[in-house]
Amino acid sequence: MSVLVLVEHDGGQIKDATLATVTAASKLGEVHVLVAGGNEAVTQAASNIAGVARVYAASGPPLDHQLAEAVAPVVAKLMEGRDAFLAPATTTGKNIAPRVAALLDVMQVSDILSVEGPDTFTRPIYAGNAIATVKSNDPKKVITVRTTAFEKASAEGGSASVEQVDAGSDSGGSSFVSLEASESERPELTSAKVIVSGGRAFGSSEQFHSLLDPLADKLGAAVGASRAAVDAGYAPNDYQVGQTGKIVAPQVYIAIGISGAIQHLAGMKDSKTIVAINKDEEAPIFQVADIGLVGDLFKIVPELTEKL
Amino acid sequence: MKLLVAVKRVIDFNVKPRVKMDGSGVDLANVKMSMNPFDEIAVEEAIRLKEKGVATEIVAVSIGPAKAQETLRTALAMGADRAILVQTDEEVEPLAVAKVLAKIAEEEQPGMIILGKQAIDDDNNATGQMLAALLGWPQGTFASKIEVSDTATVTREVDGGLETVKLNLPAVVTTDLRLNEPRYASLPNIMKAKSKPLATKSPGDYGVDVARRLETIKVTEPAKRQAGIKVGSVDELVERLHGLGIAK
Numbered sequence: 001m002s003v004l005v006l007v008e009h010d011g012g013q014i015k016d017a018t019l020a021t022v023t024a025a026s027k028l029g030e031v032h033v034l035v036a037g038g039n040e041a042v043t044q045a046a047s048n049i050a051g052v053a054r055v056y057a058a059s060g061p062p063l064d065h066q067l068a069e070a071v072a073p074v075v076a077k078l079m080e081g082r083d084a085f086l087a088p089a090t091t092t093g094k095n096i097a098p099r100v101a102a103l104l105d106v107m108q109v110s111d112i113l114s115v116e117g118p119d120t121f122t123r124p125i126y127a128g129n130a131i132a133t134v135k136s137n138d139p140k141k142v143i144t145v146r147t148t149a150f151e152k153a154s155a156e157g158g159s160a161s162v163e164q165v166d167a168g169s170d171s172g173g174s175s176f177v178s179l180e181a182s183e184s185e186r187p188e189l190t191s192a193k194v195i196v197s198g199g200r201a202f203g204s205s206e207q208f209h210s211l212l213d214p215l216a217d218k219l220g221a222a223v224g225a226s227r228a229a230v231d232a233g234y235a236p237n238d239y240q241v242g243q244t245g246k247i248v249a250p251q252v253y254i255a256i257g258i259s260g261a262i263q264h265l266a267g268m269k270d271s272k273t274i275v276a277i278n279k280d281e282e283a284p285i286f287q288v289a290d291i292g293l294v295g296d297l298f299k300i301v302p303e304l305t306e307k308l
Numbered sequence: 309m310k311l312l313v314a315v316k317r318v319i320d321f322n323v324k325p326r327v328k329m330d331g332s333g334v335d336l337a338n339v340k341m342s343m344n345p346f347d348e349i350a351v352e353e354a355i356r357l358k359e360k361g362v363a364t365e366i367v368a369v370s371i372g373p374a375k376a377q378e379t380l381r382t383a384l385a386m387g388a389d390r391a392i393l394v395q396t397d398e399e400v401e402p403l404a405v406a407k408v409l410a411k412i413a414e415e416e417q418p419g420m421i422i423l424g425k426q427a428i429d430d431d432n433n434a435t436g437q438m439l440a441a442l443l444g445w446p447q448g449t450f451a452s453k454i455e456v457s458d459t460a461t462v463t464r465e466v467d468g469g470l471e472t473v474k475l476n477l478p479a480v481v482t483t484d485l486r487l488n489e490p491r492y493a494s495l496p497n498i499m500k501a502k503s504k505p506l507a508t509k510s511p512g513d514y515g516v517d518v519a520r521r522l523e524t525i526k527v528t529e530p531a532k533r534q535a536g537i538k539v540g541s542v543d544e545l546v547e548r549l550h551g552l553g554i555a556k
Binding site for chain 1: 319324325327334401402403406428429430431432433434435436437438439440441442444445446447448449450452461464465466467468469470471472473474475476479485486520521522523524525526527528529530533535536537538539540541542543544545546548549552554555
């Protein structure tokens with residue numbers, strides 16, 4: 001059985017999400033990967049991933065920005081004679097995989113947490129309030145992978161052969177205009193080892209940043225926010241951790257002034273250690289926190305920043 | 309230009325879902341149901357496009373049980389012009405929903421189809437992309453801004469920031485939270501919605517087989533985290549954090 005994994009990259013580097021997806025795929029069969037729209041460096045990095053047996057590289061103008069309309073037909077073609085396609089459940093993967101699934105007439109298994117058998121998987125439903133075990137009756141599987149649920153494959157140790165494949169010439173009626181990248185010196189939320197995250201209790205955008213940014217800098221941490229804080233305008237949307245934002249699982253997650261709504265917990269409850277700081281000792285966040293401190297964040301955060 | 313919007317009847321987002329004791333699913337008996345929040349945003353966006361004079365007619369579609377009529381009436385009360393209910397008691401997967409919507413699109417010839425990016429019950433995030441693939445149309449997923457002229461310029465919320473794409477029309481767009489804040493239907497509009505046309509069809513009318521491809525073996529509650537300890541001071545917290553190997 002051979003399976004195809006979509007390599008997530010930014011044109012120069014492979015994203016960690018790819019490595020976790022390779023781990024999930026290796027439970028199903030021999031892992032082949034597709035680099036769509038990458039350069040030499042990305043292709044080389046893909047062939048170095050431990051456990052990858054073959055790399056397919058497709059490049060050409062329609063694939064330059066990895067738009068779903070152009071990538072999906074390339075994947076669908078490679079799926080002839082293969083049993084499963086896996087993509088990370090990132091915005092790129094979620095954009096492309098269902099399009100592939102429809103081209104293959106397959107119902108996608110979304111956001112899997114585990115591989116229970118060749119056709120059986122677990123996945124979160126209802127914002128992570130329930131876990132479904134599902135069996136796919138389709139002859140081919142199309143799967144997106146919750147990358148925090150799988151260990152990352154080693155980025156080194158592989159020496160897969162590389163084969164160029166046709167990139168096609170049709171952009172499918174879609175064209176890239178621009179990417180406004182979030183600029184930050186800090187690590188990305190989804191790959192950070194430590195995250196400090198703020199809620200509505202900060203009261204304003206100024207206080208959110210003036211208190212959290214120095215703490216994050218001290219810890220080398222990424223900054224996240226609850227949906228309530230984002231909706232209140234204290235932080236931009238790409239800070240949002242939760243079911244409708246980013247799913248994270250750092251070594252340490254420090255939730256400050258976050259009550260712990262279900263929708264937020266769904267995005268961070270797989271963190272290794274959860275620290276909660278909240279003035280309400282009844283806040284639901286304390287039910288999932290490993291370490292809790294009850295008190296006023298406006299006093300605690302500056303003191304913590306100073307003492308660390 | 310005509311717009312098609314797809315809406316799903318789901319558990320209200322304020323209700324905490326409970327897993328059934330027998331592990332067969334989530335208990336929906338006597339639970340408040342509402343329009344999927346992302347679909348509400350889709351309806352709102354369609355109405356705004358009509359208010360701007362870009363769209364001329366809004367057709368709301370739902371695939372689901374007889375009670376999904378209520379969801380369609382909500383869409384009509386918000387400002388959709390007419391509705392189509394494709395009635396079935398089966399739990400219909402995104403692939404089958406996309407197939408039904410594709411058939412409706414062939415009949416209705418909309419310039420754009422707007423859907424929520426995902427439903428808050430099965431959390432698949434797949435229907436819009438599948439629909440676009442079946443129709444061979446371009447897609448603008450996770451939209452936080454839509455501008456329509458003879459093409460659609462869609463700003464998408466992606467992991468690294470905001471990506472803007474230009475789509476030839478017709479196209480499929482799926483909505484993210486930032487796109488707009490849906491209006492509440494006024495009482496007069498709720499009354500008016502009762503007399504707007506609502507056609508009832510079946511998946512068979514469109515020749516679509518809605519049999520499930522995924523079999524649910526069981527549904528369980530997620531593993532619970534144990535509450536840990538509470539510390540009494542910042543000093544103690546600092547000590548614990550150092551113990552975890554951070555900020556040493």
